Amino acid sequence: MINTYEVNETNKMIGEQNLDVRTITLGISLLDCVSSDLNELSDNIYAKITRVAKNLVSVGKEIELEFGIPIVNKRISVTPISLVGANAAHTPDDFVKIALSLDRAAKAVGVNFLGGYSALVSKGMTEADRNLIKSIPDALATTSLVCSSVNVGSTRCGIDMDAVRLMGRIIKESAEKSAISPAKLVVFCNAPDDNPFMAGAFCGVTEGDAVINVGVSGPGVVKRAVAETKGQGFEELCETIKKTAFKVTRVGQLVAKEASERLSVPFGIVDLSLAPTPAIGDSVADILCEMGLERAGAPGTTAALALLNDQVKKGGVMASSYVGGLSGAFIPVSEDQGMIDAVTAGALTLEKLEAMTCVCSVGLDMIAIPGDTSASTISGIIADEMAIGMVNQKTTAVRLCPAPGKSVGEVVEYGGLLGHAPVMAVNPFSCEEFISRKGRIPAPIHSFRN
Amino acid sequence: MKKTIITVVGKDAVGIIAKVCTYLANNRINILDISQTIVNGYFNMMMVVDMNESAKPFADVSNELVQIGEEIGVVIHCQREEIFESMHRI
Numbered sequence: 310m311i312n313t314y315e316v317n318e319t320n321k322m323i324g325e326q327n328l329d330v331r332t333i334t335l336g337i338s339l340l341d342c343v344s345s346d347l348n349e350l351s352d353n354i355y356a357k358i359t360r361v362a363k364n365l366v367s368v369g370k371e372i373e374l375e376f377g378i379p380i381v382n383k384r385i386s387v388t389p390i391s392l393v394g395a396n397a398a399h400t401p402d403d404f405v406k407i408a409l410s411l412d413r414a415a416k417a418v419g420v421n422f423l424g425g426y427s428a429l430v431s432k433g434m435t436e437a438d439r440n441l442i443k444s445i446p447d448a449l450a451t452t453s454l455v456c457s458s459v460n461v462g463s464t465r466c467g468i469d470m471d472a473v474r475l476m477g478r479i480i481k482e483s484a485e486k487s488a489i490s491p492a493k494l495v496v497f498c499n500a501p502d503d504n505p506f507m508a509g510a511f512c513g514v515t516e517g518d519a520v521i522n523v524g525v526s527g528p529g530v531v532k533r534a535v536a537e538t539k540g541q542g543f544e545e546l547c548e549t550i551k552k553t554a555f556k557v558t559r560v561g562q563l564v565a566k567e568a569s570e571r572l573s574v575p576f577g578i579v580d581l582s583l584a585p586t587p588a589i590g591d592s593v594a595d596i597l598c599e600m601g602l603e604r605a606g607a608p609g610t611t612a613a614l615a616l617l618n619d620q621v622k623k624g625g626v627m628a629s630s631y632v633g634g635l636s637g638a639f640i641p642v643s644e645d646q647g648m649i650d651a652v653t654a655g656a657l658t659l660e661k662l663e664a665m666t667c668v669c670s671v672g673l674d675m676i677a678i679p680g681d682t683s684a685s686t687i688s689g690i691i692a693d694e695m696a697i698g699m700v701n702q703k704t705t706a707v708r709l710c711p712a713p714g715k716s717v718g719e720v721v722e723y724g725g726l727l728g729h730a731p732v733m734a735v736n737p738f739s740c741e742e743f744i745s746r747k748g749r750i751p752a753p754i755h756s757f758r759n
Numbered sequence: 760m761k762k763t764i765i766t767v768v769g770k771d772a773v774g775i776i777a778k779v780c781t782y783l784a785n786n787r788i789n790i791l792d793i794s795q796t797i798v799n800g801y802f803n804m805m806m807v808v809d810m811n812e813s814a815k816p817f818a819d820v821s822n823e824l825v826q827i828g829e830e831i832g833v834v835i836h837c838q839r840e841e842i843f844e845s846m847h848r849i
Contacts, residue, residue, distance in 0.1 A: 311840065311844060312794075316766055319842065377836055559846045560842065563845040627849075
């Protein structure tokens, strides 16, 4: 029988240490909505989303209440729209119409975000892919809940540098149309099909008709546990993180199974991610400091993060029957007060963040850069991050937010879970000529495993 | 049988258990186990209950218990047992 100590421990994690389930994400395949007529396609998409996700929000609230665990977001991910819309949308404007239809459906069912306004172009772009990518600035500016992602590379295929070049321009243009838009746009290498986290969630073509994916959180809980190991060795530190990650993930597994049963939708995966929020005490950077760093970004940060990421996975894997998605520690800047403080104090630079992305999920995330950063420099940063993912056979992503009219040190407000970010310095030297080269970077040698 | 855990935490006062138990009895909620301590004047109680006979939906019971807690100055949580089982048992 459960005892008082255990009940109090769980309730303290929830009440004082910000333990929550970050998201229940319902993946919906839109492949059966395909039509050659744009209006019919839009109607089909709206009808399918509002039918399948009708009870998502109410079921989420029910589970929150019964188990006493907050579920912060209820979201939807859909099949990449460049595939769904290929037969009906022949111009960027046609794709924007689909985005508007997705936005209406998301609002109708009451979810926080809908992801999947996406294109998978790691080896090349179809006409539809190209049109979708070109439509992203308008699609994001005219919708409020739609999130977009573009997968431009993979370990199997290499990196599509034409897409990388294009994305530099698209990110810049998106920021100019609406300051919040780049926060809803991710560029990926090795994007997973079952990621529940925004802005990069989409329902991959390997998925079934509908699927429940759950993302857990809990930096505050891990931080508190790590604080108890002050002065102890690495063995004790690792054991503590593992045990804590196990407990956190079990909550995710429970919520995923309950949601799956109540919605009659198969359970997909639990994503074992430490996802911070701007709330005080809910920070991944604070965990690194608790391990013994003065600030995130100090020498030792990459090692500390590697240890953290690995132990979270080791503890989490046993707690869930299916693990997937991004699974690791997130290191966004604007969404993590400890990261913001580290940048402001001059401890954390873009280059150090890049090094950190080699050992954790996902990548350069929610980083504000000066508004006058050139498109080719943005592409260069994307290419670097994609190369890390390609060579290390891991997911990497870039979510850079150019801040129009702002320069280094100024602060950009995104609001809510997206937080605020100090504008970070970008290396001023040019990569224009490199980025202008046409074609793709070939797959790395270790991709030839057959 | 789906069990529910009710926790009551707050400054000790006369009649906390009586008030909570009366509510449970009136709603045909059976108490399976109670453990209770008072440390430095702070009251801490955990109950395991069976709500299967109760006509009220879980949400109503939970909300009404929270309300009773507010009336008598304690914090009452009402949660399905599975969240604790899954977190603390392999």
